[in-house]
Amino acid sequence: MSMSWFVHMAVILHTVQVIIFTQALCFICVFVHWYSSVNIVSVPPNISSITTVAPETSSAVINITLQEGCTSQTSGGCLQNLLEQIENITAQVLPLSTVTNILMMAFNASENILESSSSANPAELASYGNLVLKSSERLISTLVKQTDTNDSVSFTLAAVEGQVFMVGPQVPFEKIPRLDTTNSSMDIDLIGIAKNSKERSAAVAFMSYNTMENLLKPDFFNTSSDTVKTMMSTVISATLPKTTNTELTKPVNFTLKHIRDFDPSGSLSCVYWNISEWIVDGCSVLKTNSSYTVCSCVHLSTFALIMQTSRPAESDSRLDLLNLVCVIVGLVFFSLALLTFALCQWSSGVNNVARINICISLLLAHLLFLLTQRFLSLIRPQQVLCAMISGLLHFLFLSGFVWMFIEAALLFICVKNLSQISSKDREVLSSGFLCVIGYVFALVVVCVSVGVVPEGYGSEHCWIKMDKGFIWSFLGPVCVILVV
Template sequence: MKCGKELLLLGVMCVVAKSITSCRDGFVSQRNRCIDYNECVVDNPCPQHSQCFNTNGSYYCQCLRGYRERKGRQNFNHEGHCEDINECTELSGTCGFGATCMNNIGGYNCTCRSGYVNDTTDLPQGVCVDIDECADAKLKQEDICGNGYCENLNGSYWCKCPQGYTNYGKWRTPCSELDCESFNAPETSPSPSLSGLAAIFSMMRNSCLALSTSTVPDEGKANGEALLEKFFTAAEALLSPMQPLDRGEDVTDLLHTVEDSIRFIGPQLKQKTNKIETTETDAEIAVQRGDTRPTGAVSLINENARLDMDWAAASGTGPYPGFAMAALLSYKNLDKYVKQSFDELKEQEEGKTDPTFQINSKVASVVVSNPSTQNLSHPVYITLKHIKANEASEVLKYKCVYWSERGTWSTDGCREHKSNATYTVCRCEHLSSFAVLMALYPMEHTFGLQLVTKICLVISLVCLILCIFTFSCCHSIKGTRTTIHLHLCICLFIADLVFLAGISQTKPVGGCRFVAGLLHYFFLGVFTWMLLEGVQLYRMVVLVFNATLRPLYLYTFGYGAPLALVTMSAIIRPEGYGTDQYCWLSLKDGLIWSFFGPVCAIIIMNVLFFIVTVWKLAQKFASLNPDLSKLHKIRAFTVTAIAQMCILGLMWVFGAFMFENAANSAVAYIFTILNGLQGALVFLMHCLLSKQVRDEYARILSCICISEKKRYSDLLSSTNPSSSQSQSQGSRSAQITGESQI
């Protein structure tokens, strides 16, 4: 009982002590006293972008400068949220005159606009003042207006051009001289077909004079788009009734007038791209402006032509640092009026088969702002659509030509980059004021060449079949060398068969590429097996034991090496298989060397093998006890192998030029005859000139003859039984007689 009272008393004392030392929220007990608890220092309960303020027993938060509380409260607790204030839109007069306000998170910046500068170091609220560009240019000894006078404006400046000069309404562009005299009518009277040139000259001259006499900026802002439309309307009236032009000078005047007019109108155009089409012309003009010369690629296209060039080549060193223009103009019917003037091309073809030239594309002109285009820093590519598509039965050569100052078509500085049945891509090193077009001439193979090709290939195929039969069935000549000859003939047979059936079947494209791939593979296979023959001869002479090659090694290399080369070539450049005229490797972009490269390497290695072989043979013949029969046999093998290599190598020397469009008839006939008679020559060297093969042929023929005689005898005995009976009796009597004699 006493213990319970003590526990009760102790509990009461604890409750009293706790009530005495307990503190309210925001206070903390220290030495039995309640003091303020600083939440800002210990907990920092305020949200981001705000500042905490402590109070006696509590705290409050305020947003930092540049922020406001989401609900507009000035003082708030931890539940508040501070948002950025956009001073540029919500505060007026944030930045001074001539400055641009840029809002930042929690603040803003003032930047001076072009033509102004900050005159204080306090940038956010600084005042921007006008820059006197004219005074600065004089101080720096810069000629920012060229031939004009610099006049300062608020935030800018104006190049005031004197009479005879203009900046085409672009205030800050240097003034350049206007050559209005270039639009004077020529002294010599043009052809009656070009009588409409006078209207174009007059219109361009008046526009030029109006620009050269303007003294107020607004007057210089000519409407280039309207002037361009008027010009093409006048050009349409000039070209529509035109008759064929006999004089080259008339064509030159026409092209120069059109190009000079576009070059004059270009700087007045406001739009970056202008396309305009009439019944006679189709044009696209691209314009670039900036403080520096433009860079990058530019492509212009219309129905009949395409232009790909670089802006650096288009602008060059023109009078306008930030201006460049490139224009592509196609004449829809001009090709009908300029069908002559091929004298220069005929001079270049002198000594060759006399070609017939004709224009096979629309005439296209390229105009750029670059005043010097005789030697461009980057080549220009012009794609011209063919008027007449190339047919599979035609063998044509395309020429990229331009209209020269001599009034004729010329190829200087322009060449064919890529061509197919429907278009040709021309690569030109210059432009100037020329029309870029395409010419072609036919070079058809004669019927005689086609007939010779078929006859020779048929003979070759028949001989190769005989070779394959011989090497497969004659057991007396079995061996490594015979195996090599067998597979060489198989590869050559398939290659000739594919050549005969598909070399000219260019449609469809996929089938033509497949034929080209087969020819590539099997002709490489022929040379690969020829290399193996050289290796085998070398081993027969140099090695005394184990001179034969295992069949597995032969098949792996003979068929695997060509397959690897063709596979890599097809993966790297599949479009090079098949051309518009032949199903063979393209002679462009170096793909043909995937065939000629290995062929040359094989021929060089075989030459080395044969030199060593002949040298070793000579040493063996000079030895004391030579095995003459074996050496004579190897010598015969070597001679036939060298002859075979010479025939195949010589054939592809002419084959390198056969698939050129300019190949003449002599090259074509030589290649055809050598290619067609390969099988016959292989049959002659390896079969008819081999004594073992001749003996095998004689044995086979004798077996055939004996079987025929036996069959004939059996036939007679079956048809005359009495005779056979008497013969049997006679034979029996002879036997009896003989036995009696013995």
């Protein structure tokens, strides 16, 4: 090879080295520039954090941290520290994604507390509830933005739902729409509040807490009478964030959907949370039915609907024993009657199909009823199972009455003819035809009842519910059978 070839190769290699060095230098400069522009928040070991940069209008950095030991089993100190960090947020406006992420973090921590400290005293629960409420209202206030006309923001999480509505000086309507969540809604004269404000603007924040009743329990509603308190709605809160004049021009109406069965004998109270207890000052029931209640309040706060019912009388052990003995004796005699009708056939002209099926229906119904009442404490929490049992009891008892009607009809035919039934009558009154009448009629009634009122089954005793007149799905056919 010639010397010139080596010279050319050396020049080429040198050029390549220069290019690589130049590119590496440029990459380092770009990396240093990018690194210096990032606001790095140091996190100690064993700390999990959510770091969120506020909008361009604010230079604050939101850094919410939760210790690693608090993620699986949160203590009261962990939750309190987390909520204090939320309260110390200085940013005035935050994006919706940031607010929802922090809310999920806070409510997950509160749920962990309930799971790990089921025996927490009422004072601690009330304190945790106050912290969660205060932090939630602080967070949702950061969703309020200035507007000349109107604007709204809403979100839905597993533990909480929220909606914020804002109006400005040039709002184009005289009344804002109703603020709705899954189980509640609110009507407020926000336009009137804005007109009385110096800035001619106002904002309302409406939140519905699906799990807050675990902290702010209905037993915190202190009354003079010893009654059973039941939370009938989700806990809701309403505030006027970033509004200078918070005086209401009209009472605020809340429509609260009942989340539990309504007892007609119970008393409903619209209450609001006051530091450590539920009280009724300034709130009243405007309208109610079996599905929802409308509460009217002259102030904004945290509200709920609580039902008071009389405490059930203590069961008499002797009466329970007597009931058990009677049901068992009835089952024995039903079994003996079933064996007698099934095994003994005195005459070929006598049809025992109706009698056998009466015994089968009532035997199964009483046996299921006995087992259900004995294990009611285990069955009642399983709402689907309880509803299925009540539907099956409805079917069995109704079948018993239908078979009684069939037996009466057969006796009438026998007495009328005073002789062996004709071949045509035998064909019409065959066992298969009778079974179709005896069971299909009851099945049709149950299916129609389920279709018309799906929630009609599954009362406190796993039987037909008494509200909405659903009991007539059983009493109606029975009365018709007895009359006919």
